[in-house]
Amino acid sequence: MPSAIDFHFDFSSPYAYFASTQVDALAARHGRQCRWRPMLLAPAFQASGNVRLIDQPMKGVYSRHDWDRVARLHGIPYGLPDPFPVATVAAARAFWWLDATRPELAKPFGHAIFAAYFADGRNISEREVVAEVGASLGIAPADLLAAIELPEIKARLRQETEGAIADGVFGAPFLVVDGEPFWGFDRLPMVEEWLRRGGW
Amino acid sequence: MPSAIDFHFDFSSPYAYFASTQVDALAARHGRQCRWRPMLLAPAFQASGNVRLIDQPMKGVYSRHDWDRVARLHGIPYGLPDPFPVATVAAARAFWWLDATRPELAKPFGHAIFAAYFADGRNISEREVVAEVGASLGIAPADLLAAIELPEIKARLRQETEGAIADGVFGAPFLVVDGEPFWGFDRLPMVEEWLRRGGW
Numbered sequence: 001m002p003s004a005i006d007f008h009f010d011f012s013s014p015y016a017y018f019a020s021t022q023v024d025a026l027a028a029r030h031g032r033q034c035r036w037r038p039m040l041l042a043p044a045f046q047a048s049g050n051v052r053l054i055d056q057p058m059k060g061v062y063s064r065h066d067w068d069r070v071a072r073l074h075g076i077p078y079g080l081p082d083p084f085p086v087a088t089v090a091a092a093r094a095f096w097w098l099d100a101t102r103p104e105l106a107k108p109f110g111h112a113i114f115a116a117y118f119a120d121g122r123n124i125s126e127r128e129v130v131a132e133v134g135a136s137l138g139i140a141p142a143d144l145l146a147a148i149e150l151p152e153i154k155a156r157l158r159q160e161t162e163g164a165i166a167d168g169v170f171g172a173p174f175l176v177v178d179g180e181p182f183w184g185f186d187r188l189p190m191v192e193e194w195l196r197r198g199g200w
Numbered sequence: 201m202p203s204a205i206d207f208h209f210d211f212s213s214p215y216a217y218f219a220s221t222q223v224d225a226l227a228a229r230h231g232r233q234c235r236w237r238p239m240l241l242a243p244a245f246q247a248s249g250n251v252r253l254i255d256q257p258m259k260g261v262y263s264r265h266d267w268d269r270v271a272r273l274h275g276i277p278y279g280l281p282d283p284f285p286v287a288t289v290a291a292a293r294a295f296w297w298l299d300a301t302r303p304e305l306a307k308p309f310g311h312a313i314f315a316a317y318f319a320d321g322r323n324i325s326e327r328e329v330v331a332e333v334g335a336s337l338g339i340a341p342a343d344l345l346a347a348i349e350l351p352e353i354k355a356r357l358r359q360e361t362e363g364a365i366a367d368g369v370f371g372a373p374f375l376v377v378d379g380e381p382f383w384g385f386d387r388l389p390m391v392e393e394w395l396r397r398g399g400w
Contacts, residue, residue, distance in 0.1 A: 044258075047257065047258065048256060048257050048258040048259055049251065049256050049257055050256070050259070051249065056248060056249050056250070056370075057247065057248050057249055057370075058244075058247065058248040058365075058368055058369075058370040059248055059250070059370050059371075061368065062368060062370070062381060062383060065381070069400075072400055073390070073393070073400055165258075168258055168261065168262060169258075170256075170257075170258040170259050170262070171259075181262060181265070183262060184386065186384065186386035186387065187386065189389065190273070190386075193273070200269075200272055200273055
């Protein structure tokens, strides 16, 4: 069986949200699994000298316009949330806890977190909001709130972020196919071509 | 007749070079002209807080790899030149001089400059090299070398760069279709879709 496609992202990235609506189908078309790997982008930006799009004078204006445009093109429910961006520690930890304990819920939870933030404008930096999103999938809020304080879950997200940076991940979405890196939502067609041809 | 597509670029951008091999055919498929508009990226980077890809710790490594990969995919002759990047004042001024005086030569000259730098590894920051590239198209070197010192040609490039920045151009390639901005070689398929649908 060919190896899974790694999908590195931060729950606060609009382009990662857009990608999340397509990556599993893309992988499946080529007989692959897609492994969702939430991380924290802030340390990656620090390591790479990257700056949040929204804070860049001209690129920020372009990006706001582009997020709306991309969402319209693909029919993805989207509005720029306020506040934006936000810290996604609680959401990412909850994902990794589910991944370790109830893996069948991890991706549905990921989709629900993205939708809560970008479609419904809820503040996913708040742990209570994360717990409510989990509750909509039948996850007991108390369990989730306890889990995201567990040392091993904290360590899991830290390792994930550090490992991604060590592997060259500097932005999101960032896909890796058999070691080949692809950065950006715009690159999904190239990922597809890479899978179709087996590289070039 | 629908308005021309504006193609803003710096002759030192690999992604702009890749785009230059496709933009005219793309425009023609939709009954449009493509207007080549060389500028200097350095002031645009200053205005936008952008940093040259090659100077960014992690994105620089990714970009070098990506330029090779994109060139292979599209069958474009390419090698990372040394030195890279370079100042393209002489080449851009020569383009605008041709655009004003012998417009039928402007795009052939633009293609030849890109190829000299990215396919043949010649240092297009040197005015003598720019003059030799012109000579290959029948342009007298003495005429070109004199032209790029003319105050009105210097002013033309300055205005072009300032105008592009005022219009929100922060990187290259940067295409504008009826006021709609598209940044990056990756966006050519979206430009095509925009032209096909007349926007969305």
